[in-house]
Amino acid sequence: MKLLEMDALSLSKKISNREISSYHAVRTYIDHLNAINPALNCLVEDRFDQAIEEARKADYTLTTGDAKGRLFGVPISVKECFHVANMTTTGGLGYRAGSREKKDAEVVRRLREEGAIILGKTNTPALCFCQETDNKHYGRTNNPWDTSRTAGGSSGGEGALIAAGGAAVGLGADIGGSIRFPSHFNGIIGFKSGNRQVSQEGNFPFVDKPEQERMLGIGAMSKSVQDARLINQIIAHKQPPERNLADFKLVYPVPHHRYPINRETFQLITTIRDAFDGELSEEQANPPFFEEAALMWQQMMSIDGGADMAKLMLENDKASPIGEYMKEKLFRSSDVHPYLSWALIGTKLFKPNQKQIKQIHASLKRGDEILEDYLDDRILIMPVYHSPAPLHGELYQELFSIRKTFLNYMPYIAYANVWGLPSLTIPIGTSKEGLPIGVQLVSRIGHEEALFQLGEQIEQRIGGYNRCVQHDQKAEAEAELV
Numbered sequence: 001m002k003l004l005e006m007d008a009l010s011l012s013k014k015i016s017n018r019e020i021s022s023y024h025a026v027r028t029y030i031d032h033l034n035a036i037n038p039a040l041n042c043l044v045e046d047r048f049d050q051a052i053e054e055a056r057k058a059d060y061t062l063t064t065g066d067a068k069g070r071l072f073g074v075p076i077s078v079k080e081c082f083h084v085a086n087m088t089t090t091g092g093l094g095y096r097a098g099s100r101e102k103k104d105a106e107v108v109r110r111l112r113e114e115g116a117i118i119l120g121k122t123n124t125p126a127l128c129f130c131q132e133t134d135n136k137h138y139g140r141t142n143n144p145w146d147t148s149r150t151a152g153g154s155s156g157g158e159g160a161l162i163a164a165g166g167a168a169v170g171l172g173a174d175i176g177g178s179i180r181f182p183s184h185f186n187g188i189i190g191f192k193s194g195n196r197q198v199s200q201e202g203n204f205p206f207v208d209k210p211e212q213e214r215m216l217g218i219g220a221m222s223k224s225v226q227d228a229r230l231i232n233q234i235i236a237h238k239q240p241p242e243r244n245l246a247d248f249k250l251v252y253p254v255p256h257h258r259y260p261i262n263r264e265t266f267q268l269i270t271t272i273r274d275a276f277d278g279e280l281s282e283e284q285a286n287p288p289f290f291e292e293a294a295l296m297w298q299q300m301m302s303i304d305g306g307a308d309m310a311k312l313m314l315e316n317d318k319a320s321p322i323g324e325y326m327k328e329k330l331f332r333s334s335d336v337h338p339y340l341s342w343a344l345i346g347t348k349l350f351k352p353n354q355k356q357i358k359q360i361h362a363s364l365k366r367g368d369e370i371l372e373d374y375l376d377d378r379i380l381i382m383p384v385y386h387s388p389a390p391l392h393g394e395l396y397q398e399l400f401s402i403r404k405t406f407l408n409y410m411p412y413i414a415y416a417n418v419w420g421l422p423s424l425t426i427p428i429g430t431s432k433e434g435l436p437i438g439v440q441l442v443s444r445i446g447h448e449e450a451l452f453q454l455g456e457q458i459e460q461r462i463g464g465y466n467r468c469v470q471h472d473q474k475a476e477a478e479a480e481l482v
Contacts, residue, residue, distance in 0.1 A: 042157040083101040090137055
């Protein structure tokens with residue numbers, strides 16, 4: 001197997017067995033990133049020199065017998081939102097580029113404690129506040145399968161990088177599909193953890209609104225389900241219990257014109273039903289509160305009218321989203337990408353009043369109780385989006401339109417966020433244009449192991465990760481692991 005195709009767990013074993021050196025692995029990934037990044041713009045800040053030194057140290061440590069850690073000597077990447085000591089965390093905003101962080105985010109600390117070597121940080125939209133990865137400071141990330149198409153967001157840089165084999169494994173965060181959109185669009189595995197299961201200490205912007213914090217999940221963006229499980233074991237507060245997949249029923253969505261799924265996606269989801277026919281019980285239904293999910297998500301994201309985000313938008317914390325949007329549209333003179341300023345205008349328009357906030361809290365309390373029981377023995381099989389990766393700009397238009405089309409396109413994504421549910425995304429095929437299509441597996445907290453088991457079965461029988469090789473240099477494409 002080529003080194004660039006290897007997942008983190010496999011590479012870790014090769015390094016620990018001294019079949020391959022950490023230095024060779026790190027050097028190979030650095031050379032590859034230098035080759036692919038001009039076309040993709042996925043990596044926005046590197047620490048290549050430090051990574052090489054850490055790899056040399058790891059190889060020496062192996063000779064002394066003191067090597068420790070499940071990711072010992074393994075090169076990884078992380079989303080730009082996570083603090084890494086001595087690196088910047090800009091959120092795609094130029095005014096933040098001058099200061100370096102003093103300490104690692106908690107999730108980064110845990111990964112490094114297991115021996116991981118960080119190659120660099122990957123691109124996001126400004127303040128991670130939309131599902132397309134573009135900002136004024138670092139620019140736009142492109143989908144490796146077709147650079148005219150979106151990589152998704154907000155973990156779009158991570159999705160594109162892992163799809164092209166830029167690291168053994170990556171790390172993302174998801175409050176509105178930010179792991180799952182890029183995983184689906186780029187053809188990788190992605191895992192969103194459930195409500196408060198992973199620390200967000202050292203995540204920027206820090207999520208301090210309880211309604212939003214419950215929606216945030218942090219997890220792997222990877223080449224395999226086994227890596228998604230491994231990263232979750234490392235970064236989660238506690239280990240999920242063992243579960244028997246045979247105890248679960250698979251629940252498939254009910255087709256409805258209001259919540260569109262394109263034909264190719266529907267047919268690929270049907271192959272899952274065929275693959276498990278007779279093995280696992282199944283039903284076709286939309287889960288409780290499915291129809292309410294998209295609007296609740298929008299209201300919860302707008303709980304303060306975007307006031308906190310607006311303060312972070314520019315160094316002058318009194319900047320106006322409307323003013324910045326008009327400056328950009330009329331004169332191209334704003335330092336803020338219009339994706340952010342327009343989204344913040346929307347949050348102000350959708351800000352719930354006190355009566356609506358009370359209704360949201362009541363719905364969340366009631367829904368949490370109902371879903372705890374409903375999902376006790378169910379795994380939801382959901383599409384991620386109604387189509388593969390759209391052209392740049394089209395996804396944003398669908399999700400941030402004044403026509404409120406997010407109500408049609410966001411329920412499948414919003415559901416796991418609103419209810420704080422773990423969700424595993426897996427590639428299950430491609431469109432006729434060769435664009436990846438994924439599916440998400442969703443259940444309640446405590447059922448993560450069942451999701452991973454089902455995900456591994458889907459990997460083996462239907463889909464899984466296939467690296468995008470079209471941006472490789474010829475020498476890299478031919479290089480075999482020795």
